[in-house]
Amino acid sequence: MNDIVRSGAAASTQVMPNSGVAHMVIGRDTERERVFDAVADHFDGAPSGTVDVFVDDLAQVAVRNGVDSAVTFAERLIERFRGRASRIRIGCSIEGPAELLSRVGGSMDAVRAVDPDTMAAVERLSGDDPTTFGYVRRHWVEAKRGIETCDRNYPQSKQVHAALTEPETTPRTLGATLSGLVTLGALETWGDTVGPTRYDLTAYRPERTWAVGAALEAGVSEE
Incomplete structure (x- = not known):
């Protein structure tokens, strides 16, 4: 039989002993630290690194309480349980606020999600242009950082590169x-230039x- 544990307005927790899962439903007006205290209860008596923490959809926090609140929630969760939890996984709907995805992603070790349209586009690039696909796969994080650091609206790649600190890439x-990011719909080029390609960072x-x-x-396979 499932054990149901309730802690006031903080959350309701359904514990499924046979599968080793505790599912917590957070109350709408629950204070952040009360949620973390409820999560921490499941670490009592458990060896370090044997408990996983999974947040279903952080976007719902952003919709309800704002992006700043959702980002703070994620940062505090990681701060409090990193080193104690085996893994911390934070789900976030692709349809959630773009600002949330951009800001919270920097705190993550890896980003995983399911978006069939994007997956199909990446697979097409892998098949049609494996060389460019390889560059995107290896350097998309640095490219993202360069785009977001560059203070020009319509730079060439060398100008985006110049905005980076200790880059692994070359111009x-x-x-x-x-x-590759243009092909995948994350960026656009600017105008019909005769010289080097310029990128429209206003359309990023x-x-x-x-x-x-x-x-x-x-x-996605590189082959």
Whole structure:
């Protein structure tokens, strides 16, 4: 029989002993630290590194309480349980606020999600242009950082590269990565230039970039 544990307004927790799962439903007006205290109860008596923490959808927190609140929730969760939990996984709907995906992603070790449209686009790039796909797979995080750091609206790849600190890419490999992100719908080029390609950073889509990263993390083959 399932054991149901209730802790006031904080949460209701359904414990399924045979499967080793405790499912907690958070109350709408629950204070953040009360939620963490309820989660911490499940660590009592458990050896370090044997408990996983999984948040179903952080986007719901953002919709209800704002992006700042959701980002703080994720950061505090990681701060409190990193080192104690075996894994901390935070789900976030791709349809959630783009700002949330962009801000909270920097605190994650990896990003995984399911977005069929983006997955299909990544698989097409892998088949049609495996060289560019390889650059995107290896350097999409650095390209994202360069785009978000660059203070120009319509830069060339070398100007995006110049905005990076200690980059692993070269201007050429970064340019190939940016080109791949254009193909994947995360970025656009600017006008019909005769010289080097310029990228329209005003049309940058951070939520699409995270979706691309999620598809890559999901294990699209490079072959």
